[in-house]
Amino acid sequence: MHELGIVFHIIKQVKEVAKENDCSHISKVVMNIGEVSTIVPYYLEDCWKWAVEKEDMMKGCKLDINIINAVTHCDDCGCDYPTVQHAKICPECGSEHTWLLKGNEVEIKEIEVN
Ligand SMILES: [Zn+2]
Numbered sequence: 232m233h234e235l236g237i238v239f240h241i242i243k244q245v246k247e248v249a250k251e252n253d254c255s256h257i258s259k260v261v262m263n264i265g266e267v268s269t270i271v272p273y274y275l276e277d278c279w280k281w282a283v284e285k286e287d288m289m290k291g292c293k294l295d296i297n298i299i300n301a302v303t304h305c306d307d308c309g310c311d312y313p314t315v316q317h318a319k320i321c322p323e324c325g326s327e328h329t330w331l332l333k334g335n336e337v338e339i340k341e342i343e344v345n
Contacts, residue, residue, distance in 0.1 A: 234274040237337065238282045240285040242289065245342055249288060252344070259343035265336040266301040267314055301334020 241260065249257055264270050271328075276294055283289040301314035307326035314334055321329055 235278045238278040245335045254344040258291050259293040261341035263297045263338050263340045265299045265334040265335045267334045268337050272296045299336050302332040303329045304332045305329045
């Protein structure tokens with residue numbers, strides 16, 4: 232379960248942003264999580280609830296997760312298709328010359344302070 236490590240990493244980044252902006256409390260963090268990233272949102276939320284209570288400036292801080300649909304691009308026919316249904320083989324032309332356009336994100340989108 233590496234979600235806890237991710238949570239610590241996010242908290243560290245959020246705290247740095249808060250410090251730079253002179254904020255004393257962070258009320259909400261919004262994250263983009265790609266559909267084919269290795270993160271399980273349920274575990275992430277679980278770790279989050281536990282970890283933020285140990286941080287004075289983040290007590291009660293909410294976590295919102297935006298799931299980013301995974302899309303793969305095919306170099307041979309130029310189409311974009313949903314990665315989860317078709318994986319590496321293009322459904323239009325059967326090519327394997329494909330690459331992940333998006334869906335692997337693990338990033339902070341927004342930080343709300345009060
Ligand atoms: Zn194709």
